[in-house]
Amino acid sequence: PTKFDQLFKKVDELKPDFIDVVAQAVAIPAVSSDESLRPQVVKKAHFIVGQLESLGFTDIQLKPLGIQPPPVTNPNLELPPVVLSRYGSDPNKKTVLVYGHYDVQPAFKEDGWDTEPFTLVVDEEKGQLKGRGATDDTGPLTGWLHVVRAHREAGIEFPVNLITCFEGMEESGSLGLEELIAKEANDYFKDVDAVCISDNYWLGTRKPVLTYGLRGCNYYQTIVEGPKADLHSGVFGGIVAEPMIDLAKIMSTLVDSDGKIQIKGIDEMVAPVTPEEHKLYEEIDFSVDELNKASGSNTALYTKKEDILMHRWRYPSLSLHGIEGAFSAQGAKTVIPAKVMGKFSIRTVPDMDSEKLTKLVTEHCDKEFAKLNSPNRCKTELIHDGAYWVSDPHNAQFSAASKATELVYGVKPDLTREGGSIPITVTFQDQLKTSVLLLPMGRGDDGAHSINEKLDISNFINGIKLMGAYLHYYAESKEN
Amino acid sequence: PTKFDQLFKKVDELKPDFIDVVAQAVAIPAVSSDESLRPQVVKKAHFIVGQLESLGFTDIQLKPLGIQPPPVTNPNLELPPVVLSRYGSDPNKKTVLVYGHYDVQPAFKEDGWDTEPFTLVVDEEKGQLKGRGATDDTGPLTGWLHVVRAHREAGIEFPVNLITCFEGMEESGSLGLEELIAKEANDYFKDVDAVCISDNYWLGTRKPVLTYGLRGCNYYQTIVEGPKADLHSGVFGGIVAEPMIDLAKIMSTLVDSDGKIQIKGIDEMVAPVTPEEHKLYEEIDFSVDELNKASGSNTALYTKKEDILMHRWRYPSLSLHGIEGAFSAQGAKTVIPAKVMGKFSIRTVPDMDSEKLTKLVTEHCDKEFAKLNSPNRCKTELIHDGAYWVSDPHNAQFSAASKATELVYGVKPDLTREGGSIPITVTFQDQLKTSVLLLPMGRGDDGAHSINEKLDISNFINGIKLMGAYLHYYAESKEN
Ligand SMILES: [Zn+2]
Ligand SMILES: [Zn+2]
Ligand SMILES: [Zn+2]
Ligand SMILES: [Zn+2]
Structure with a gap:
């Protein structure tokens, strides 16, 4: 069996354990916009630290970001810390920084949830994990920890040095993060070769994607x-x-x-749109029906797939x-x-x-x-x-992620952009002078900020495998 | 000495007493929009009842208006009562209903008041009464009581039967009043010949006005x-x-x-504007400077007096x-x-x-x-x-009030309209099938809903005389 066979088998074996970690994390109502829940946000940071410690991560630091600026009710409210840690520090390996956020959007059962939002429900029939943070971004964040655990338990050498940068304020404007990245660029982050962010979604529900642009x-x-x-x-x-x-x-x-x-x-x-770029849109799996479903109306301004995608991206x-x-x-x-x-x-x-x-x-x-x-x-x-952000979708990172997608899902990923902005993407790229890859785990219908947020179990498990394979292929690539 | 000489002399003599009544009334913070102050609004109704009793008014009734409809914090909040009373019931005399409101706008010293808003300040230098309600509408409301007292103490027969309709919810939409008027039209109010409302202002600061129209x-x-x-x-x-x-x-x-x-x-x-109507505007004392002063800006759309007045009214x-x-x-x-x-x-x-x-x-x-x-x-x-409202500015009531103005102020009043609406005016006219007169006491710069609300003492005293003279002239007029 190849190392991937071994790794993927271990991931499948550990599925119940992985889901249990997500369940423990989701149970902590880490709503960053709710001042009264700030202790819970901090508690979740400590929960993650516990996980990192048990997995052998080193140099674990809870970076304080100072007092939250107004408007706040409590003028001495501390911002949630950023969790920095390392797994490996082999100078012969590439170093990959992975970003995720452990805070979540508010959620109340009364909003219309079918179940308690802060109790992870494993719906075996639908094959889904349901709960606040399942897909945004607790599930994907823990994915990086699961990848490490699977390597350890399968006895496979970890292909890169990993650095985690997990924040607790993403849903409330990532206050303080930009300054931290600038400060650590030549310090904690000085050896980073690539940044990977898993905090967005497939365009639709069927086809995996890699995201190379943001407006x-x-x-x-x-x-x-x-x-x-x-x-x-x-x-x-x-x-x-x-x-x-x-x-x-x-x-x-x-x-x-x-x-x-x-x-x-x-x-x-x-x-201007080049013929090559236009071809990218033609190949993407999407239709106006998906847009109308998402807006809950028939208010689309375009009917052709390419027009919709280009006007969104x-x-x-x-x-x-x-x-x-x-x-x-x-x-x-x-x-x-x-x-x-x-x-x-x-x-x-x-x-x-x-x-x-x-x-x-x-x-x-x-x-x-x-x-x-x-x-x-x-x-x-x-x-x-x-600022907008566009990456070369054929550079070393994207190539590695594309190859990993083919390995795990059996299809080439769609290359997508997003209409919204993730400002921290540009900050990482500019401050660390590295390529950034957006590698989504969940689907377009996960309901990230809505009621009944879910993550398909197949996306969760395949997503962990994808993270692992991407790290291996990237480690093997000639360029950075 | 004529009856007017006697009456006016008595009004002058009683000035300190009249101001004292206003001071006692202003001291009650009857803010109808503040649920927590509702007991104070009710207290002010009872204060007025005490005054009416001591002046010999009869058939005094505190008419309940039921529970205040949502939105309210307290779902059982009672509306303030309407104070009905009579002074005289001689079938050979005309009956005049006078309307006023005892509730006031909110006021806090921190808003920028020079003095405590609910402590009436008698500024002898400026010749002004300052305090919340001085001009809107506590001062004018008490004016009707002072007219009665002056007649009693001067030994002059009161020229009409007076009915009071004093509400406590005017600054909060006069909730319940329309229904009460409809209900009492053929009951308490069945003999009413004319309605007089003293709850608006002169156009400017120098010239008395009678108001015959509302948009x-x-x-x-x-x-x-x-x-x-x-x-x-x-x-x-x-x-x-x-x-x-x-x-x-x-x-x-x-x-x-x-x-x-x-x-x-x-x-x-x-x-269309008739030449006769146009002449009314030409005669009125007003300028664009007064408009700009009132808006605190140079944003007037017209410079000619007539244009401004016509576009306002x-x-x-x-x-x-x-x-x-x-x-x-x-x-x-x-x-x-x-x-x-x-x-x-x-x-x-x-x-x-x-x-x-x-x-x-x-x-x-x-x-x-x-x-x-x-x-x-x-x-x-x-x-x-x-609905808009326009009266004949030359009917019996207006003629009587015009004559009274000439007697008290020595000038013919300007005939004005207002750009805003006082919906209760139309209700009185329609339900009681009578003429309605708007007889303002205060000046255009009184600051009715602002900080440092004031009523000039000369307007207060002359206003009381004007109310008295108007009732006499109206009583003497041939038509209703
Ligand atoms: Zn997110
Ligand atoms: Zn989010
Ligand atoms: Zn008023
Ligand atoms: Zn008012």
Whole structure:
């Protein structure tokens, strides 16, 4: 039997034990957005440390990230620690950093869960693990530990030096992580050759994928203000210039109902689609029905698979999120808001330049406001930007992961991107100057942030095998 | 000396006593919007009852209005009672119902008050009474009691039968009052010949006014919905039709930044300005500076006095209030809202028909939505409507009040309207089939709902004299 036969057999044997570890981890309600549950988040960090210790990981450190910045109820609230550890430190081996997060989204049975969210249910009939964190990201995070255990118990040499970077604040903006990565880049992380993140999903439910791109996000607000304070529409309606009217006019010029951005100069910044790239979309297993199922509606703007995928992944989009300062409650309030802030964001893609984009956006809004001849004041500003990320999907890491997918699943993976951003991806790439691979374990219908979150047991077990095979193939590859 | 000389002398003499009554009333924090202060609102009702008893009012009734409907914290919260009472019941005299409210707006010293809001401060230097309720509406309400006392102590026969209708829920929507008026129309209120409301203000600070018109208000929401639940703009931005985009487009078509309503057919419903009416505006003491001072900005849409007054009082206006269901907090949230409700209202004037207006509005929104070719669903609905009100400013009541103003102030009052609505005005007129007069006591700069609310002592004393003289002249008039 090959080393893979031995390894995979051991993974299958240990399945009950692996599931038991996930069950123990899921039982800790590590909701990072709930201040009152912060001790549980910390408890889960310690649970992971216990696992790492029993597996022979070394140099285990719980890195403190300091006090959580406002808004918080408790001004002395400590951020959850980042769990750093090593498995092996052989200078002749490559070093792979694996990232995961042990915190989870909130969950209450009353939200509509069929079972207690913090009790892992093993549904043998459906072949699923159900519970908060099963797929996001407790299951995948423990996967790396299971890979180590399987190697140890099968007596197979571990192919790389492994470094773990497990955070407990991902669902709440990864506060403090960027600074930690920058600080450890030439310290704890100094020998890292590659980074692997298992915290996203297959595009659909049938075909494994490797993810090589993420859109960025530039978030803006257009502020229109006039009167000194909110006014009563009975007294002032019809005789003062209303900021909300100006803002509605401006917001209506940003994008059309068919999704076409109306700000001039943006299209010109977008990298053209090459025939080679187009071929990637043609090969992917997806349909408009899957999109409509996911949105729970028939509101898709495109019917062709390639159009949907390209507009999700490689074209910019502009969304209107809402308005701060205006009336937003139930019922009827006859207020003329004095100062309103329209929020919108643009998902960015290669080769859009963030600064140039901001210039185009503000110039557009200024021009549209000028047309209104309004005595109000108007200003548009960037609230934050996160860069897009695209990797070479044929580099050493991706090749190793592709080969591993074929070995485990018997098919070549689809090469996908994501429409959203995982800002930490770019941080790892830029700070550690390494390639980053997104290697999802779960499926597109896992319901990561919804009720009845699940992870198919086959994805869990095959995912562990995939992680192992990827590490071996990457270790064997000539390039980094 | 005439009866007016005697009466006015007595009012002057009793000034310290009258101010003392206002001080005792203001000291009770009767904030109707604050559930925890409901006992104080009730206490203030009982304080008024004590005053009425000592002045010889009869048939004093504290009318219960039942339990306050949701939303409330306490599901058994009683509405404050309406204080009904009579002074005189001579079948040979006319009967005048006077309306006032004893509840007040919230007030905290921390809001920026110079003094404790619930301690009446007599500022002799400025000649002002300062405290929450001084001008809205505790001062004017007690005015009716002071008129009675002055007559009693001067030994002058009271010219009419007086009925009081004092409510404690005006600042919170007058809950229950409409039903009470309907119920008592042929009972407690069956002999009422005229209604007088002293709960508004002079237009400016120098010239007394009588108010003969109010705009109505039709409040609408346009609901656009598509996806089953809120979506993440990273995953769905650019590939689904966003309700917010459709709504922004629709809201932008309702009214222009110069205040011009863009819904076809509304202008045609507005009664034309007659030369006689135009003359009323020309004569009124007002300027654009007063508007800019009131809005704390230079956002006036008109510079000519007549234009401002007509657009505040006798032309419709359309205000955009906000959006329910969209992101409305501080910061940046990358949500695609699944269902958004745009709120806007139209101030109505003669001869606009509410039903026809609603038809025009919904047809306009439906047509604009159809242009978008959006797969979302859109519906526009009326949330509530309150009728406009216009009286003949030369009828018996107004003539009597005008004569009284000339007697007390030495000038003819300006005839004004208000841009807002006081729905109870129309209720009184319709239910009691009588003329209604709005007879303000305070000035335009009293700060009714703001910090440092005040009532000029001269307005208070002259206001009491005005109330008395108006009752006499009205009693003497031939018509009702
Ligand atoms: Zn995650
Ligand atoms: Zn997540
Ligand atoms: Zn009032
Ligand atoms: Zn008020």
